[in-house]
Each structure stands twice: as C-alpha cells, then as structure tokens.
Amino acid sequence: MGEDSSLIPNCTGITPLEQALSSPYFQYYEHLRAQLCTYLSPASIEKIDHCFFVADFAHRDQKRASGEPYIIHPIAVATVIAQLHLDVDSIEAALLHDVVEDTQITALMLEKEFGTTVMELVQGVTKLDKLRFQDYQEAQMENFRKMILAMTKDIRVILVKLADRTHNMRTLGALRPDKRVRIAKETLEVFVPIANRLGITEIRTELEELCLASIYPMRYRVLKAAVTRARNNRKEVVSSIKTAIIDRLKESGIDAKVYGREKRLYSIYRKMVNKELKFSDIMDVYGFRIILKDVDTCYRVLGQMHNLFKPRPNGFKDYIAIPKLNGYQSLHTSLIGPHGIPIEIQIRTEFMDQMAARGIAAHWAYKENGSKYVSTTSQKNAQDWIKNLIDLQQSAGSSMEFVENVKTDLFPDSIFVFTPDGTIYNLPKGATPVDFAYALHTDIGHHCIGARVNHRAFPLSRSLHSGESIEIITSSTACPNAIWLSTVVTSRARSSIRQYLKGLRSKECQLIGRRLLQNALKPDRIESLTDDKIALILSNFKEKTIEDLYTDIAMGNILTVSVIKFLDPNSHRHHELPVKGTGGMPFTYAQCCMPIPGDEIIAHLAQGRGIVIHNINCKNLRSSEKGPGKTLDVFWNIQVTANMEFKTGLVVELENRQGILSEVSNAIDVAGARIESINSDIKDEKNFIMTLIITVRDTDHLDKVIEHIKTVPNVTNIYRRK
Numbered sequence: 001m002g003e004d005s006s007l008i009p010n011c012t013g014i015t016p017l018e019q020a021l022s023s024p025y026f027q028y029y030e031h032l033r034a035q036l037c038t039y040l041s042p043a044s045i046e047k048i049d050h051c052f053f054v055a056d057f058a059h060r061d062q063k064r065a066s067g068e069p070y071i072i073h074p075i076a077v078a079t080v081i082a083q084l085h086l087d088v089d090s091i092e093a094a095l096l097h098d099v100v101e102d103t104q105i106t107a108l109m110l111e112k113e114f115g116t117t118v119m120e121l122v123q124g125v126t127k128l129d130k131l132r133f134q135d136y137q138e139a140q141m142e143n144f145r146k147m148i149l150a151m152t153k154d155i156r157v158i159l160v161k162l163a164d165r166t167h168n169m170r171t172l173g174a175l176r177p178d179k180r181v182r183i184a185k186e187t188l189e190v191f192v193p194i195a196n197r198l199g200i201t202e203i204r205t206e207l208e209e210l211c212l213a214s215i216y217p218m219r220y221r222v223l224k225a226a227v228t229r230a231r232n233n234r235k236e237v238v239s240s241i242k243t244a245i246i247d248r249l250k251e252s253g254i255d256a257k258v259y260g261r262e263k264r265l266y267s268i269y270r271k272m273v274n275k276e277l278k279f280s281d282i283m284d285v286y287g288f289r290i291i292l293k294d295v296d297t298c299y300r301v302l303g304q305m306h307n308l309f310k311p312r313p314n315g316f317k318d319y320i321a322i323p324k325l326n327g328y329q330s331l332h333t334s335l336i337g338p339h340g341i342p343i344e345i346q347i348r349t350e351f352m353d354q355m356a357a358r359g360i361a362a363h364w365a366y367k368e369n370g371s372k373y374v375s376t377t378s379q380k381n382a383q384d385w386i387k388n389l390i391d392l393q394q395s396a397g398s399s400m401e402f403v404e405n406v407k408t409d410l411f412p413d414s415i416f417v418f419t420p421d422g423t424i425y426n427l428p429k430g431a432t433p434v435d436f437a438y439a440l441h442t443d444i445g446h447h448c449i450g451a452r453v454n455h456r457a458f459p460l461s462r463s464l465h466s467g468e469s470i471e472i473i474t475s476s477t478a479c480p481n482a483i484w485l486s487t488v489v490t491s492r493a494r495s496s497i498r499q500y501l502k503g504l505r506s507k508e509c510q511l512i513g514r515r516l517l518q519n520a521l522k523p524d525r526i527e528s529l530t531d532d533k534i535a536l537i538l539s540n541f542k543e544k545t546i547e548d549l550y551t552d553i554a555m556g557n558i559l560t561v562s563v564i565k566f567l568d569p570n571s572h573r574h575h576e577l578p579v580k581g582t583g584g585m586p587f588t589y590a591q592c593c594m595p596i597p598g599d600e601i602i603a604h605l606a607q608g609r610g611i612v613i614h615n616i617n618c619k620n621l622r623s624s625e626k627g628p629g630k631t632l633d634v635f636w637n638i639q640v641t642a643n644m645e646f647k648t649g650l651v652v653e654l655e656n657r658q659g660i661l662s663e664v665s666n667a668i669d670v671a672g673a674r675i676e677s678i679n680s681d682i683k684d685e686k687n688f689i690m691t692l693i694i695t696v697r698d699t700d701h702l703d704k705v706i707e708h709i710k711t712v713p714n715v716t717n718i719y720r721r722k
C-alpha cells in the first residue's frame with residue numbers, strides 16, 4: 001500500500017471488457033452492463049467496463065453489513081441511475097461514489113483516470129455523505145433540503161445520492177432495528193421531498209414504500225395484505241372499464257396506451273392519515289392512465305371520456321396548462337362509472353409521462369444522436385433545465401411563479417451554515433463571519449475577534465459558503481471595527497455596528513479612526529504629515545479638526561482609502577485588482593448599472609457599504625454624491641480583466657411565440673456568454689419583457705451577444721439594463 005500505482009492497477013494491453021471479465025464479481029456487473037448496452041454507445045460501454053474494474057479493485061476486500069461483497073452496492077446504485085437513462089459520467093460516478101470515502105483512492109487519482117467531471121461528481125456525493133441529518137429538528141428540515149441544493153452545483157450529484165439512498169433503503173434489513181428507523185425517517189424527511197421537488201417519481205415512490213415498511217412494519221404488512229385482497233376483487237371491474245375506454249378510442253381512430261393504475265401503499269396510507277378516509281373509500285376509486293401522441297389529442301380524449309362517463313363537478317384539473325411546481329403535466333378528471341363506480345383518469349403525452357416518472361433526470365438522459373447534447377458544466381445543465389421549463393411554461397401560458405421557484409432552487413441567493421452545535425443559519429450570499437456573529441447575537445458580534453470555519457482559522461472579512469461550520473471567537477475587551485462596514489452584507493450586522501460606533505464616546509471614536517488611518521498609511525506615520533498637508537486634508541473633507549476627521553473615519557462616513565488617495569493620487573499599492581485606483585481596498589460592482597470593462601467607471605463610497613463601482617452615467621449616482629471624499633476616479637485594469645467575466649443586465653423585448661425563449665438562450669450560448677438569471681414580465685397580450693443577467697468579458701463581447709440575440713425572429717427590442 002501507499003504507492004499510487006498499486007491502487008489503480010496498470011492494465012495496458014488488455015481491453016476494458018477483458019479487465020472487467022478478470023473480476024471474480026463480473027456476474028454482478030453483467031446485468032447492469034446488458035442494460036447499459038441498450039442505450040449507450042460501445043465506446044461508452046468500454047469506459048464503464050474500465051470503471052467497474054477500478055471500482056471493484058478498490059473495494060475488493062470490503063463487505064457490506066449483509067456480508068456480501070461491497071461492489072454489489074455501487075453496481076446497484078449505477079443500475080438505478082441506468083434506469084433513469086442518465087449519461088456516462090453519471091454511471092461512472094455511481095460506480096465510484098464510495099471510492100474516495102472508503103478506499104485509498106484519492107480525488108486526484110480519479111481525475112487522472114476518469115476526468116474532472118466524474119471526479120467532481122464523486123466529490124459532491126462524498127460531501128453530501130458527510131452531512132448529518134438525524135440531529136435536526138423537523139423545523140430545520142426545509143433549510144436542510146435547501147442547503148443540499150445550494151451545495152450542489154451539479155444536479156447529477158443529487159441523482160447519484162438519491163440512487164445511493166434507494167439501494168441503502170432496499171438493503172436496510174441487515175441493520176439494527178433502531179438504525180433502520182433512523183435512516184428511514186431521515187429518508188422520508190430529506191430525500192423524499194428532494195426527489196419530489198425534482199420530479200423524480202420513480203425514485204420518490206420507491207423510497208416512500210420502503211420507508212413505510214421500515215418505520216411501521218406492522219401497518220405496512222396489514223395494509224399490503226388488504227390491498228392485495230382488494231386488487232384481486234377489483235380485477236374484473238378494472239378490465240371492463242379499460243375495455244370500454246379502449247373501444248371508445250378505437251372508434252375515434254386514436255392511437256393510445258391505456259393502463260389500469262394501482263395506488264401506491266404509501267399514498268393510500270397518507271390519505272388515511274391526513275384525510276381520515278376509510279380504506280374502502282380509497283380502494284373503491286378506479287384509476288386509469290391514457291398516454292397519447294400530442295397535447296391536442298389529450299384534450300380531445302378528455303372530451304370523449306366525459307362523454308363516455310359522467311364527469312364529477314369540480315373533478316377536473318388541467319396540469320397541462322398549469323404544470324405543478326416540479327414540472328409535472330397531465331390532465332386529471334374524476335368520473336362516475338357504471339353502477340356509480342368512482343373513476344379517475346389521467347391523460348398525458350408520452351413526453352409528459354417520461355417527465356412525470358423521471359423529472360429533472362429526463363434532461364440528463366443520454367441521447368445517441370443528440371447533436372447539441374453537451375454535459376460540460378453544471379451551470380449549463382441547470383440552464384438547460386430552466387430553458388426547458390420556460391418553454392413548458394410558455395406553451396402553457398400560465399404564471400411565472402413556476403420558473404421563479406425553480407430559479408431560486410438552482411441559483412440560490414442564500415447560503416446555509418452551521419453553528420458548532422449544528423443549528424442551521426440562513427444568510428444572504430456573500431455573508432462574512434461578522435454577519436454570522438451578529439446573526440447569533442449582537443453581543444457576539446460586538447466582541448468577535450476571529451472565526452474558525454470547519455475548524456480552521458478564517459478571516460472575518462471573507463465570504464462564507466453553504467455547508468460550512470462556523471465558530472466565532474470572542475473577547476470581552478474587543479469592540480466592533482469600522483472596517484467591517486465595508487464587508488458585511490446583512491442589515492442587522494451593519495446597523496448594529498453603526499449603532500455601536502455612534503454610541504462610542506468621542507474619545508474612543510477618535511482613537512479608532514486614528515488607528516484606521518494609521519493602518520492605511522503604513523509604512524508612513526501620521527506624525528510625519530506636515531501641518532500644511534493636514535490643513536489641505538481637512539479643507540478637502542470639510543472637517544474642522546483632525547479629531548473630527550478621525551471620528552468620521554471611525555463612523556464609516558469617510559473611508560481611509562479616499563484620504564490616502566487624496567494624499568497621493570498615484571498610489572498603486574495593489575496591482576492585481578481588476579479596477580485600478582481603489583488603493584487596494586475591497587470593492588463591489590453596483591447592482592444597478594452593473595459596469596463591465598469598456599464602460600467608463602467611477603467608485604462611490606456608499607455609507608456602510610464600502611466602495612461600489614458604478615458606470616459613470618449611472619442615474620442612481622446623483623451629482624450631489626459625486627463630491628470629494630464620496631467618489632474616486634478609477635479605471636479598469638485591462639491586464640487583469642482580460643481573463644475575467646463580468647455580470648451585466650440586458651433587457652430583451654419579444655413577441656411571445658413557442659420556443660422563442662430557448663432560441664434567445666441559444667443565441668447567448670453561441671455568442672459565448674452565460675445566463676446567470678432570467679426574469680420576465682408580461683408587457684401586453686403579445687409581448688414579454690425579459691431581464692437577463694449574463695456574464696461577458698467586456699463591452700465588445702456584449703455587443704456580439706446583442707447582435708446574436710437580434711437575429712432571433714420576433715425579438716423587437718434589446719438594450720442594456722439601466
């Protein structure tokens with residue numbers, strides 16, 4: 001052990017299939033392999049053969065709780081993933097998902113052997129495995145689910161995790177009863193809602209069934225026996241109604257698949273608990289599903305069913321026009337059958353049926369001849385999904401709420417972090433340890449002197465990330481630092497700090513201000529400033545005495561950098577920032593005008609928000625705010641910005657028609673820009689106004705993007721967001 005070469009065996013000279021065949025456990029892999037051969041190319045199968053070989057080698061001496069060889073587990077997880085018809089990367093990640101955690105193989109080795117995407121997927125799953133759910137109260141569960149989504153840049157990580165959990169739930173029997181119940185509860189509270197949110201019904205329903213069986217084994221057995229009995233009694237009625245439906249469709253010459261639909265045990269159980277229905281009330285309803293070619297036929301068939309059986313008042317739901325939040329589409333109708341038998345029919349297209357079963361996973365499905373199918377970054381994947389939803393939404397013409405919800409899930413504006421004892425806090429993106437300290441308690445904020453993140457020292461000014469655990473170090477003699485005002489993002493922290501500074505006796509305030517200025521002046525000393533220079537500073541900043549200047553610095557009314565800048569307009573203390581002239585102070589880009597290289601810019605010293613870079617023509621910056629001490633002249637540092645991307649806002653007005661939104665996003669892709677977020681508003685009956693936040697390199701790049709968007713038919717107007 002220890003030498004890398006012994007961990008991933010050398011297998012030059014033998015084909016991937018020969019490698020796989022050399023494993024004593026090939027028999028377990030054979031079935032998965034056959035399944036993959038039905039939808040993946042021979043080249044992909046070769047990659048997966050090699051992957052199985054490596055995973056098997058790595059887990060060779062490990063056993064599951066059941067005593068079986070460990071490799072059975074990754075193979076089963078990959079099989080669930082294969083049932084969703086996911087791409088090669090997902091299958092490889094499924095086979096390797098426990099390798100980094102449980103064997104000597106490192107992420108680096110995985111990257112070398114299988115590429116960055118597979119390595120990142122495996123690492124994502126490993127990271128989720130480290131979260132401990134069981135300690136949390138129900139009230140925290142919603143936050144927890146959001147955090148999982150926020151931590152996951154690539155949804156495929158969650159799909160592998162869901163598959164992992166599915167197999168673990170199937171094999172729960174090997175564990176102690178108390179452990180079984182704990183895992184089942186966690187599954188029901190965390191993973192089932194996520195599967196539901198992503199629309200992956202196949203996995204969700206299986207997990208629900210398994211959870212019910214583990215948490216309430218007695219109820220499950222009784223219910224199961226009752227359902228089996230009832231199903232047998234129903235057989236004749238089901239087949240006669242089914243025949244009636246099929247005959248009617250045949251008469252009209254409509255091609256359709258008709259299924260008798262059996263309710264899941266878990267859904268029967270929920271209905272009995274929640275709606276206090278009797279078992280017989282639920283089982284007496286006969287469910288059917290009709291799958292058709294296109295949407296028009298769905299509505300036609302709906303009419304025919306209403307003609308065949310009498311519809312129940314208020315028994316109709318149109319989820320085609322108004323999809324459910326997870327993208328589910330179908331027509332639902334309740335009818336009264338022969339002898340008053342209650343009937344429920346779901347009517348949908350083939351595509352909607354796929355979506356209903358696989359949800360988001362349907363979008364990663366491997367396409368043999370998919371011309372445009374690329375699975376580069378997660379961002380791209382998420383965008384593809386959103387694109388799809390927008391079109392879905394648009395063809396349905398219903399409210400934008402749907403897209404809004406999905407957007408907040410995939411581009412969250414929040415981060416979720418822990419206290420050392422595991423309580424979850426929800427903070428805005430960009431929050432620092434100081435924000436966190438004030439979120440805990442004002443006193444903790446006031447006295448904080450440092451932070452440890454994931455047990456390591458962490459600067460108070462740096463942004464936190466989802467999933468991190470934060471410990472605040474306090475000292476009873478410490479007090480808030482005015483400089484924090486330039487890095488905190490929560491209004492709670494900001495106002496607490498300002499409140500404190502205001503309350504300071506002027507003497508202390510002056511001391512703090514003096515210390516701040518001295519820090520900024522380094523290595524020069526305040527004492528070495530000549531009286532003339534000081535007089536100049538005072539008149540420039542309209543201060544009577546140097547003590548007043550110190551006080552304003554402490555209060556955050558004047559930033560030290562503008563004093564330094566005044567003293568030495570050519571000071572270039574830091575060269576590596578994309579904007580020159582801020583004296584190395586941290587800054588942010590204004591959200592109103594979102595400047596990009598090529599724009600003329602100005603730095604504004606916003607009260608309590610530090611330095612903000614605006615477009616020089618920004619309307620939000622009134623002329624009164626452009627006075628001395630309030631603004632700095634700044635310039636783009638072209639050497640640095642050349643390799644960077646910047647966010648900016650674009651408004652596109654367009655005439656509503658099928659597919660136009662995906663054509664617009666496509667045009668943006670082709671121009672090499674990325675969409676960060678989309679908002680749309682209805683202008684009038686025919687027209688939409690879409691506000692996009694996109695990332696571009698500079699104004700030239702933006703012009704190119706605009707040119708591309710203009711080529712999309714029915715785009716009526718396009719301009720920079722002001």
Ligand code: MN
Nearest residue numbers: 073097098164
């Ligand atoms: Mn696992």
